[in-house]
Amino acid sequence: MWLLILRTTLAHRARLAFTMLAVVLGVTFVSGTLVLTDTSRQVLDDQFRTATAGTDLTVRDAAAFDSAMGVEVERDPLSAATVRQVRALPGVAGAEPIVRGQGLLVAGGTAIVPSGPSLLQSWTPPPVGAFTLRAGRAPAADGEVVIDAATADRHHITLGQTVTVHAGTDLTAQVVGLAGFGDRPGLPNSTVALVSLPTAQRMLGLGDGVSELAVTAADGVDTGALRRTIGAALGSGYEVTAGRDVAAAASAAAQNQVGYLEVMLLALAAAGLLVGAFLIANTFSIVVTQRTHELAVLRATGATGRQVLGSVLGEAFLVGVAASALGLGTGIGAAIGLRGLAGVFGIALPDGAMVITLRTVLVSLAVGVLVTVLAAYGPARRAARVAPVAAMRRSAAAEPIGTARTVAGTVAAAAGVAGVTAAILNAGGTLLLAAAAVALIVGLTLAGPALAPAAARLLGRPLHGFGTPGRLASESAARTPRRTAATALALALGLALVSFTAVLATSVKRSVQQTYAETVSADFVVESARNEMLGGLPATVHHHVAGLPEVAVASRLRYGHWKDGETVSALTAVDPATLPRVTALKLTAGSLDALNTGGVILAGHVAAERGLTVGDRLPMTFSRTGTQDLPVVGLLRDRDAQALQTDYIISLDTYAKHYAEDVDASVFVKLAGGVSLAAGQRALAAALADMPTAEVRDQAAAVAGRTATIDQVLGLVTALLLLTIVIALLGITNTLALSVSERTREIGLLRAVGMTRTQLRTMVRGEAALLAALATVVGVGLGVALGAGTVRQLGAAAEAAVVLPVAQLALVVAVTLAAGLVAGLLPARRAARLDVLTAITHP
Structure with a gap:
């Protein structure tokens, strides 16, 4: 049986070529992602191990936690007395101070x-x-x-x-x-x-202080024992850590961004494999239909249904193994390309020799083989269930669509539509929306063949303007509903992801722009050109700006991280005296001045979720001072909190008690009366000429800085989603190529009764364009609906409005339709080159 499977696979290698290519692309994406992230992690591990090489123990000021959101916390310096105390302890060979x-x-x-x-x-x-x-x-x-x-x-x-x-x-x-x-x-x-x-x-x-001490143990001294000795001598206000543990913690913090990137890339790889699965299932369905007689002969000569099932799945297994092995090899090159692509969009990853682990090999092979075999299972099962005599009599026509399948699909799709509608109306929640999205995809997959004929005829009406070839293209798509639905849905999923991403990103960006314009009344904002997470402006920037005669007020903001149990949250520190002069904050309870008492102001939705109001206390864990109970002194409107980029606000004085960092994130500037914007900008630029990372931004530039990360992620995601669309377009080419092979005799008869080669090419290209149009309607509609639902759910907390990127969506539609026509070129050319007499006599 395995010999037969091998021979059959080789005999049909041309038909399976595009299927294999789809698996190769999907596995390349998976293996490339794993190689890239493993390489980045290895480089970071090596980097921090090198940083602590030669150090047995590291002595630092104690902190409640080491890092938050990938950023290491800043600690208080160690005094010269502490350095001398450690050096004098028995068992210490050396203690090198580091600043x-x-x-x-x-x-x-x-x-x-x-x-x-x-x-x-x-x-x-x-x-x-x-x-x-x-x-x-x-x-x-x-x-x-x-x-x-x-x-x-x-x-x-x-x-x-x-x-x-x-x-x-x-x-x-x-x-x-x-x-x-x-x-x-x-x-x-x-x-x-x-x-x-x-x-x-x-x-x-720092005066005579130092950032940390690098301690080496004397010969023969146990490092663990020395650590206990130093810890006992210094007390609980200091942290004594093994050098390798410091390296591991620092590496873990730096790898945080790599982890996020890995999740995103693997999610996109899964989308590509899902689209490829539709192509695989469609291809095997067509191939099995075309081999009905061949499989019937096998049954007639004694093969059981299980053996037929095994033969088809065996072909899928061989295709999956070959494609996965090839995809694993190309994944190394893909990792280099992904690193370069991430760099283009501003996501810097460490460079180093590629790391290929056994896990990458096993996962890549398993994913490719499993996706291929599972996608081929449906066609294989249908082939095994056909009785030998019935199969002998069957033509290559598609099987009838089961009523149970259609009903189940319709119910699932209806439930999905209801769930998405509820999300758009701001009911339900994100879990309901996610379930609705799954239900919609399942429903379209099951009910798609029943809906495809009517949809193909409706969308195919414009093709009637091309005469008989156009009408035949429309009818050809309607006659093979399973094939049409599967091919169109594969492309629709890719388009849905692109549309969803565009709607979500555009809506979030517009929301940021509107809330910022409504809340911030400053004429200019001084910020770090690098958009650091915690800021990056030295405190001297504020002093330079505030002292200018052209400036009426300069109010600074600082950002920090704190822990709420195991969850990391961000906060903003403000100056209650100057902030009202550069913003239009609206508190629903309490007052901004109350921050001077050492309390915290919460965004409205946070207070509602936690059941807090003014006068309650919120436990907050800071890296420097541990857990502190801060009184809630005010509740802020959600839109205003969004403009300040946080849900928690404290005063600068409170910030100084709990944080060692001494950098500002932003300085809001209001010009003095009579000073023009141009004159004010020149004065600010001159005052900050010696501070090259301090950038003076107007409102538009400030918003652009806040949405830069969105643009980076959107650009990277869109570029990578093009892979799923390429796979889906391969599906159109593959489907039409197999269709031409299946309809060889029909094509010969059309040519015999007078159809020209040009008309034949028009018919095939028209069918390709129709498939692309059907996918566009479903995909863009699905993506826009899910994007709108997601924005509305986010808007429950951030008051985001749905914004449709009309120009982007129009471009997506135009490019997809053009690509659909291109996908039909090769099958159209093949159909037009068929010899008429040979085609007519084709079985």
């Missing part, structure tokens, strides 16, 4: 702004230090600096050149050395400036 902070590098008058951090650190000699000299010498005096070799090479910086490092205090220094990070020339997506310990302390305003 670390942010320092922007400027070379040749141009600021070097990487996508990652601009690191300023004190020089620590190996083996404790992770940085090793590649050229020159270590920094010794106040006016000397070592920079990473990667930055030097990229920006043509040489030894002896003078550069500037912007930190709390600026430094103009001579480059005396170039350093590497372990075996790498530098840190990924970063710049590094290494200075002497006293210089780093002065620049970051």
